[in-house]
Structures are given as C-alpha cells and as structure tokens.
Amino acid sequence: MSKSIHCFKLPFKIKETLVKHRLAMSGDLSNLSIEQLSKITHLSLDECEEVVKVINNKESLYFDPASILLKRELAPGSTIPTLSAKLNNLLCDGFPLGRLCEIAGASGVGKTQICFQLCVTVQLPEDIGGLGADSLYIDVDNSFRFNRIAEISGFLREKTRNMIDFDEERISEHIFVERCEELSHLQVLVLEKLEPFIKQNPQVRLVIIDSIAYLLRYDFKGKAEERNALIWNMSNKLREIAATYNLCVIVTNHVRYEPESGKEKPALGNRWGHYCALRLFLEKHAESGVRVATLTKSVNQQEASIHFKIGPQGVYDAEEPIERATGSRNQDCHQEPLYTLFPYFRFPYLNF
C-alpha cells in the first residue's frame, strides 16, 4: 500500500523536496530508478539511494515529530497573503498551505475578489519570500473574470515600480481555469481528476472552488443522505490533497438564513463546518456599507473580526484600528506596512 512520504524516517529537507515535486506517496517512487529520482528532484545520488532504501523497508513506521511540522509552518512562503494587512494578521499571515479553507458570505460580499487577489499574490516570486506558484480556479458559478485579475496585478506592478513582473500575459499563464457547470462534472473533477492534475503540475500551490455550494445546493437531485455522502467524499479528498501536496485549497460558500438565531449562516449544513480547517465569514452591513471579515474557525487563531474594503487592487484595509490577533508569526507587523502585507518581503519602499 502506498504511504505518505511523512511516514518514513527521512530528513525534513528531503521530504519537502519530494513533496514539492509531487512525489508525496511511496507509490509515486516505485517505478523510478535512483538516477531518475535524482534527475527529477535534483537531490544527490546518495540522497536518492537513501530515499529508496528507507521506502523499501516495509517494516519502518515513523511519525514526524512536532518540531518538523513547526519548521514547515514557520518556513517563508507557508501562507498566501492578501493585500489587506488586517486580514493577513487575522489569518496569521495569510491563507495557509496544507489546509482546506472556506470563505463564506452572501452574494457580493467579496469572496470572489479575495480569490482573484490570491491568484495574483500566490505568484509573488520566491526570491522575495513569495511562492512563485500557480493556481487552479474551478469556476462553478461563472464568476471568473481575467480582466479583474489583470486590474489587481496592474496595481501591484505599479506599486512595486515594475520590480515584480506582473505582466498581464505572464500572470494569465500561471492561472489554470476550469469551468464547471454540472454537479457530475464537479464530482469527477474533485474526486478523480484533481489529484493527477496536481501531480502533473507541481507548481500549483493554490486550488480555488468558487463556489462549492452553487451546484450542491441547487443541482442535487438525490436524497439528503446521498448529498451528505458526496459532500463528505469531496471535502475529504480536498483536505487530503491540501495536506499531501502542501497546497492551499479554498472553497467559497453561500449563506442560508437560520430562523432560530435570525442570522445568516454558511450553507451546506453544520457538518460541512467541521471539514474545513479555517472558516472566514464575510458580511456587508446594509446601511453603512462596511465590510466585515470574521474568522469563525481556526486551529491557531482566536475568533476575531476586521473591517476591509474592495478597490481596484481587490481587498485592502479599512482605516479602523483593530486589535492584534494572537499567534501571528510576525510580531512587528503593525509598525511596518511592508511587512504587514508580505511578512518575508525585502522591498523597503513598498508602502500601500
């Protein structure tokens, strides 16, 4: 049986390299010679020999110590930042790799705008602390607009004084888009096609499904149990893909009115809420027009809210001061605007 590479006692750096090249399961290595492995991963022949030896030892059973997980969480480029410092702070520096995250809210609150912005910021180059990565956008409710993404990248190009290559054409080459109009298509995509695609495209570190609720709420013809089983299978697969390949999976979700509380809650039922590691709930106050993002679920941050705005650059900070969320890795981020946006960046003149 194929096991996660993390079940084997190998140095952290080697495991990270294997995962980066989408060799995250022992089965992925079974048909590769030491030389082929070295060619793909650029690990030395000695290192590849060690990998093959350890993986072929069927008796070995190993669990990563927490220190290794900590190393990964603190590594530069372990999150995808937005262009709102407050939102990044709320999320502990941005949307985390390795997790299934949800952005929920009513129509027009800004879910898609955040997703568009992340398709740009995930491409920030590695040499300045970004991921230099690609994204896959699964467009379920026909909301994908490249001209809006071009507007966001144009803003960044201007702000970074062309130091970062945010050329429209280049940006567009790093976003894969799949339009999905039927539930059966979404099902096949998530359960069967996504993982092979991720393996073939190791540069993809962000997968967006906008929205997961659209077809599951309105296109489902079967019984409630079948629908729940499908939601379970899809969320399980998405969680597994996020963790195995250390990428961020973001799904957007609609809201439903809950008569008991008189409030709007994320759709797809309470059980769905357990499946995501992080839930961000967006609201827009009808009278004031103020937009609020609330972190309602996180494994490492307390529940808190921030105000945000939407402009040509996508989401950005509203002026109101906010209380600092606990657990942020970047303790000085309130003093230095550059670092609030991109914690690991080294452009001293970037000031939004």
Ligand SMILES: Nc1ncnc2c1ncn2[C@@H]1O[C@H](COP(=O)(O)OP(=O)(O)OP(=O)(O)O)[C@@H](O)[C@H]1O
């Ligand atoms: N270029 C722009 N400048 C300023 N605001 C913009 C711009 N483009 C979109 N918006 C604002 O973004 C909001 C729409 O947000 P978004 O598209 O993210 O909605 P959503 O939450 O995804 O809704 P739905 O569930 O219906 O898809 C609108 O209020 C719109 O005015």
